[in-house]
Amino acid sequence: xxEVQDANAVYAGAFDNPVFQSQAVFRALMDGMARPxxxxxxxxxxxxxxxxxxxxxxxxxxxCDTDTPAxxxxxxxxxxxxxxxxxxxxxxxxxVKPEARFAFxxxxxxxxxxxxxxxxxxxxxxxxxxxxxxxxxLSGGPxxxxxxxxxxxxxxxxxxxxxxxxxxxxxxxxxxxxxxxxLVLVAGDAALCLPRTVKLRRKEA
Amino acid sequence: MxxxxxxxxxxxxxxxxxxxxxxxxxxxxxxxxxxxxxxxEMPMPYGWGTGGVQVTAAILGPDDVLKVIDQGADxxxxxxxxxxxxxxxxxVAVTTKTKDATIIQTRHRIPExxxxxxxxxxxxxxxxxxxxxxxxxxxxxxxxxxxxxxGLMHVKLYEDIARNGHIATTYAYPVKVEGRYVMDPxxxxxxxxxxxxxxxxxxxxxxxxxxxxxxVPPHTQVVSLDFEDHPFEIQHFDKPCALCGAxxxxxDEVVLDDRGGRMFVCSDTDHCEDRRAHGHVxxxxxxxxxx
Amino acid sequence: xxxxxxxGEAAIANAHRxxxxxxxxxxxxxxxxxxxxxAQLGLAVDRVMAEASLYDRSLAALAVTQARGDMIEAxxxxxxxxxxxxxxxxxxxxxxxxxxxERRVSATYKDxxxxxxxxxxxxxxxxxxxPSLLEDGPVDEPEQKDVGDAVTMRVSEILAGEGLIEPDGxxxxxxxxxxxxREPLEFPLNRDLRLQALxxxxxxFLLALAYSTQRGYARTHPFAGxxxxxxxxVEMDIPELGFAVSLGRIRVTECQMVNQFSGSAxxxxxxxxxxGLVFGQSERKAMAMxxxxxxxxxQEFGEDIVAPAQDEEFVISHSDNxxxxxxxEHLKLPHYVDFQAELDLVRRMRREHVAAKxxxxxxxxxxxxx
Numbered sequence: 001x002x003e004v005q006d007a008n009a010v011y012a013g014a015f016d017n018p019v020f021q022s023q024a025v026f027r028a029l030m031d032g033m034a035r036p037x038x039x040x041x042x043x044x045x046x047x048x049x050x051x052x053x054x055x056x057x058x059x060x061x062x063x064c065d066t067d068t069p070a071x072x073x074x075x076x077x078x079x080x081x082x083x084x085x086x087x088x089x090x091x092x093x094x095x096v097k098p099e100a101r102f103a104f105x106x107x108x109x110x111x112x113x114x115x116x117x118x119x120x121x122x123x124x125x126x127x128x129x130x131x132x133x134x135x136x137x138l139s140g141g142p143x144x145x146x147x148x149x150x151x152x153x154x155x156x157x158x159x160x161x162x163x164x165x166x167x168x169x170x171x172x173x174x175x176x177x178x179x180x181x182x183l184v185l186v187a188g189d190a191a192l193c194l195p196r197t198v199k200l201r202r203k204e205a
Numbered sequence: 206m207x208x209x210x211x212x213x214x215x216x217x218x219x220x221x222x223x224x225x226x227x228x229x230x231x232x233x234x235x236x237x238x239x240x241x242x243x244x245x246e247m248p249m250p251y252g253w254g255t256g257g258v259q260v261t262a263a264i265l266g267p268d269d270v271l272k273v274i275d276q277g278a279d280x281x282x283x284x285x286x287x288x289x290x291x292x293x294x295x296x297v298a299v300t301t302k303t304k305d306a307t308i309i310q311t312r313h314r315i316p317e318x319x320x321x322x323x324x325x326x327x328x329x330x331x332x333x334x335x336x337x338x339x340x341x342x343x344x345x346x347x348x349x350x351x352x353x354x355x356g357l358m359h360v361k362l363y364e365d366i367a368r369n370g371h372i373a374t375t376y377a378y379p380v381k382v383e384g385r386y387v388m389d390p391x392x393x394x395x396x397x398x399x400x401x402x403x404x405x406x407x408x409x410x411x412x413x414x415x416x417x418x419x420x421v422p423p424h425t426q427v428v429s430l431d432f433e434d435h436p437f438e439i440q441h442f443d444k445p446c447a448l449c450g451a452x453x454x455x456x457d458e459v460v461l462d463d464r465g466g467r468m469f470v471c472s473d474t475d476h477c478e479d480r481r482a483h484g485h486v487x488x489x490x491x492x493x494x495x496x
Numbered sequence: 497x498x499x500x501x502x503x504g505e506a507a508i509a510n511a512h513r514x515x516x517x518x519x520x521x522x523x524x525x526x527x528x529x530x531x532x533x534x535a536q537l538g539l540a541v542d543r544v545m546a547e548a549s550l551y552d553r554s555l556a557a558l559a560v561t562q563a564r565g566d567m568i569e570a571x572x573x574x575x576x577x578x579x580x581x582x583x584x585x586x587x588x589x590x591x592x593x594x595x596x597x598e599r600r601v602s603a604t605y606k607d608x609x610x611x612x613x614x615x616x617x618x619x620x621x622x623x624x625x626x627p628s629l630l631e632d633g634p635v636d637e638p639e640q641k642d643v644g645d646a647v648t649m650r651v652s653e654i655l656a657g658e659g660l661i662e663p664d665g666x667x668x669x670x671x672x673x674x675x676x677x678r679e680p681l682e683f684p685l686n687r688d689l690r691l692q693a694l695x696x697x698x699x700x701f702l703l704a705l706a707y708s709t710q711r712g713y714a715r716t717h718p719f720a721g722x723x724x725x726x727x728x729x730v731e732m733d734i735p736e737l738g739f740a741v742s743l744g745r746i747r748v749t750e751c752q753m754v755n756q757f758s759g760s761a762x763x764x765x766x767x768x769x770x771x772g773l774v775f776g777q778s779e780r781k782a783m784a785m786x787x788x789x790x791x792x793x794x795q796e797f798g799e800d801i802v803a804p805a806q807d808e809e810f811v812i813s814h815s816d817n818x819x820x821x822x823x824x825e826h827l828k829l830p831h832y833v834d835f836q837a838e839l840d841l842v843r844r845m846r847r848e849h850v851a852a853k854x855x856x857x858x859x860x861x862x863x864x865x866x
Binding site for chain 1: 213214219220222223224226227228229230231232233234235236238240241263264265266267347348350351352383385386405407420421422423424425426
């Protein structure tokens with residue numbers, strides 16, 4: 001049950017104009033997925049309860065509904081976020097990672113291993129989880145080189161706040177293609193998408 | 206009598222758009238793989254572009270400029286009808302100029318002009334499954350894609366060569382995307398296949414009746430299937446366009462009279478008009494000007 | 497000079513204007529009202545509602561008149577409208593045992609509790625054109641037995657009492673019925689999805705398939721256990737209220753076919769069921785659906801799949817007339833770009849054929865052919 005002081009946090013904070021704002025957020029994500037590594041702007045006027053950030057909240061409002069079970073970190077699951085999600089999108093929260101269509105990880109939280117989530121099947125590789133991971137910044141961190149569909153030649157990315165073993169996790173995810181999760185990294189009102197097709201390596205100094 | 210509802214922006218309700226949008230994102234993440242989606246009944250018949258219309262409706266926003274072509278032409282009746290539909294339900298800006306459009310919905314052609322980074326090409330697809338005419342069962346073709354088992358397709362193409370001396374597929378010519386999925390490019394003539402390879406534009410494919418969405422991201426390998434001794438080749442026309450003199454473009458054959466008179470003109474009407482506006486003159490126009 | 501055909505928009509507008517003219521026909525005749533269609537062409541309205549999966553008599557009648565009586569066009573118009581409607585929730589399963597019965601016949605018993613009730617049927621009418629209908633003459637008031645609120649036992653319950661027929665429905669307790677209008681089909685289907693697809697399937701297609709099973713293409717040994725037509729209550733759970741409320745009554749036709757089954761080592765011989773349920777009064781459709789349903793259960797009973805009516809992917813993929821008509825009729829859209837590609841190839845191959853004939857066989861062609 002939502003406590004009284006959280007009521008505002010739960011019932012407020014959606015888009016003012018859901019039709020056009022969700023269209024704009026979707027187009028940013030579509031461009032981001034189609035051009036991995038490029039930073040796209042997210043209309044972050046959504047105000048989800050702490051600790052979910054605005055960009056992640058906007059993505060949830062855009063893509064989640066009753067058909068998409070969402071997995072939340074423990075901190076988020078114990079906050080007003082599940083009630084906010086339920087009220088504005090109807091999305092049920094699940095603690096069973098392979099059942100989640102979307103997973104939301106707030107900045108600073110531990111990122112679970114990707115293979116704990118739905119990776120899809122060889123017959124239906126689309127039935128996989130999309131992880132929305134909030135991080136400190138999309139650039140300024142250790143540089144990685146990305147290549148693959150959607151990338152002209154190579155792209156350099158340098159997100160700040162990913163776990164140290166990120167490249168190992170990502171390469172494992174790459175190795176099960178066409179299965180695998182897809183990532184959306186979010187910082188503030190910007191996002192960077194890493195669909196499962198992206199090949200990543202550390203940039204040699 | 207029940208009050209008839211007013212329709213939503215771009216016709217589809219928000220829940221349907223979300224469902225289609227999720228399918229589009231997964232389609233982009235798995236290039237060439239056909240994502241099943243809960244296609245809706247649209248107010249135009251199945252087989253007349255309902256898949257493309259649903260994709261366009263799900264991505265379209267107020268800032269977009271839409272171009273709709275059928276057979277390469279903006280003025281074919283079904284193109285006119287679909288364009289009018291979006292003007293009515295989304296009040297969207299429309300254009301016939303390829304370079305001005307942000308979204309181009311097409312049936313059977315890819316524009317001659319090279320598409321750019323900000324553009325999305327939406328294909329209307331009748332039969333999304335490239336293996337369908339070799340194996341009618343969905344349960345079987347799904348397995349073939351899962352196992353990357355495409356031998357049947359090569360056998361079929363090779364039988365063509367054995368029987369006719371050519372690969373007898375002239376449109377909907379199968380391609381392999383990024384070395385993994387064999388994909389139907391929709392019934393575009395094979396002339397257009399090379400334009401799909403490493404395109405700067407995002408390519409989305411919608412099959413409404415068959416309930417599938419698939420995608421080719423920009424800068425993605427799209428290779429037409431072939432054999433070392435029978436390499437893939439596109440159609441060539443002996444003459445340039447009779448109106449604008451363009452070469453290396455796809456031409457329509459127009460019957461002029463009942464005595465075998467023929468002329469060949471650009472199938473891409475915008476490209477042809479643009480060239481003529483820039484002073485290019487084909488032999489027929491030149492001949493008329495001389496008379 | 498050659499001018500590319502322009503003015504598609506004007507052509508379309510004019511075509512639609514002509515269509516409207518033809519729809520209205522002779523202006524000196526009064527226009528048919530929706531109420532008249534609902535009242536006097538009720539079975540046409542029923543078919544449109546059934547295959548559009550939308551129970552609304554007035555809208556179905558509007559679709560019939562808008563479509564100039566073209567049933568598939570009317571079904572299409574109503575379906576396209578249905579898609580745009582918001583979904584508030586799912587009704588509880590209707591209970592046809594509680595049906596307020598108008599017609600009920602069983603071919604398996606001479607008499608049975610509740611009796612045989614012929615109801616408003618074409619059966620036993622002599623199909624002679626009736627000139628009296630040319631004038632709006634008086635029609636006798638009907639005489640009907642008042643069945644009251646009595647519940648009429650289903651024939652399947654009589655058989656089930658003796659264990660002679662398989663139980664009704666075999667899906668697990670926690671199974672949530674799917675919805676073919678919200679999810680893409682994935683073969684093989686559960687029976688709930690299959691029945692949904694058949695319920696909106698084309699009457700003619702199902703009729704032909706059902707007929708084929710009677711002629712030996714997957715023989716199912718059917719008896720019409722019971723056909724009942726009447727009104728049932730539709731109820732929906734309202735979570736806020738904590739109980740179900742009635743949304744109203746709809747007329748449906750239900751058919752339970754009783755089919756033979758030889759039994760197995762594990763199971764003693766038992767009759768099996770084929771089920772049909774359709775909006776409105778449509779006995780032909782409900783019976784055909786029941787036959788096809790039973791034929792499609794072949795795999796479940798370990799029967800050999802040898803005929804089209806038993807092939808789930810074939811039957812369900814082709815039963816929807818809105819899909820079928822769209823794709824068949826799309827062939828009238830321009831295809832000249834692809835035709836040009838074919839023309840080019842055929843001309844080339846003919847040239848090569850002629851050349852090859854005059855020069856004798858080409859070595860590489862011969863090699864390929866081997």
